Amino acid sequence: MPTPSLILVPARFKTGKLYTPYATTSGGVVLGASGDFNVTRATTATRVNASGLIEVVASGIPRLDYYTSGGTAGCPALLVEPSGTNGILNSENTATNWALGLNLSSGYVDVIGVSGNNLTVAVSGSNIGTAAGRLTRANNNFALASGSTYTISFLIKKTGTHTIGGYYALLTGAASGNLGAGFDISGSFSSGAIYNTAGTTNRIRRVEEWGTDVYRCSETFTMTASGTLGFLYFAPVSGVTSAFNPAVGLGIAFAAPQIELGSLPTSFIPTTTASATRNADNISLSGVVSGCIGQTEGTIYAEVDIQFNNRNADIIGLDSGSSANGFYLTIRSSSVIELRIRQNSTNALIFQRTGAYPVGINKIAVSYKNGDFAISLNGTTTQVDTTTITMPSVAITRASVVPSINFTLDQSVRVRSAALYTTRLTNTELAALTTL
């Protein structure tokens, strides 16, 4: 197996830098610090730390995120996300400025690092549809535009035997109505609509395990009219499609509520009395890295954790500083891997691997050499494309990690490692490289 020209294993960093463990040009020049990737994100952001807790990471610091599917903290990966704005107020603590219904009692509970509110039904007969039976945050005043897609998400923690919780949002404006859903975290992960407003369509609900007895529940919907989300409520409910509370004494905890533009939930954006925006992560290196990039042939490798596989995203981009010329390892909304080559601002090649990639951790390699292109996934048989194209004729001088170049990123991508080779590896080598 040839030696890579660049290896990126997210582990060491400082503000604005992600250290590249190994970067050597084809001429044998070791790049050292000049081979480190630049990291730009002018806001703080959150990650899951090695203990499985959500914590704030300072501005400009790459996020080494330990979240793995199932909620057990695992190996760190570089978390790359688009920008996001959370329109739910006081999300960092659902006891501050949240009103407790008279038929509920509550208590503080830590929900993987976020201040949560453990709601217990003290008086039976109330429900999430009435003020006495729910936890309320009023005056969020989050604008919802007709035709746009939004995602509400929150954490539920099982603090007793009860396993079903629900949210209920009150919309005003042209989309006026009630929007709500219940989520059963007992293991069946069932969910259903409690309330339906005519102002939304295409509702999709999810439950993901984020830790011991902790689950992230989310619902995505598209607005058919404009409106404003004013009140947001939480409460234990008796069924995923029912507003009625369970019997006295049963409870469940809520934390980290969020509403954001987009079709998937992203990392938690803590708010106090104002909505808040997390900027996008930008990770790239220009100039000297050109020596690590195969200009006429080469291989791009990445090990990535992708939780939602029906979305477009550039995973690794090698280009001339813009999308005019370059080589891109991308994933597509049809859940396939793609090698895209751009030449003189046109797509010289779009080679897609036949067959969907699975959700979760994938090892992917794409190789390029005119008339001999290849894609390998998770050690399976390498697929090739022998099309002859016009290759980029300008210097390829920039390497980017999950950039929004061909496609605007709309989900959280976790990169566990990446590597570049200046040669087109053989099919056998590609299969070996990507074996899980």
Place this chain on the structure above:
Amino acid sequence: MATFRKYAFPKQADADKVLALCTGTTAAVALGVLDGLVCYDILWEGDAPEEATQYETWPEPCGVHSFLGWDEQYEEDYHQHKNL
């Protein structure tokens, strides 16, 4: 060093002229129409451009929106602005 500024524009067209100055990692967040003005929060990649200064607005910290981690800086800038 990035710069966080809040803007209120009489018309969307005025906002568009300032938004056209947003390059690189500059982030603009539309806040909608507040008190009859088109409002945006912008986290500039560097210094805020002079062309945008006339539209700056200084609500009490931090108004209806903030960028994560910028509350303290905005409050400091707010008091500095009030003392001008």
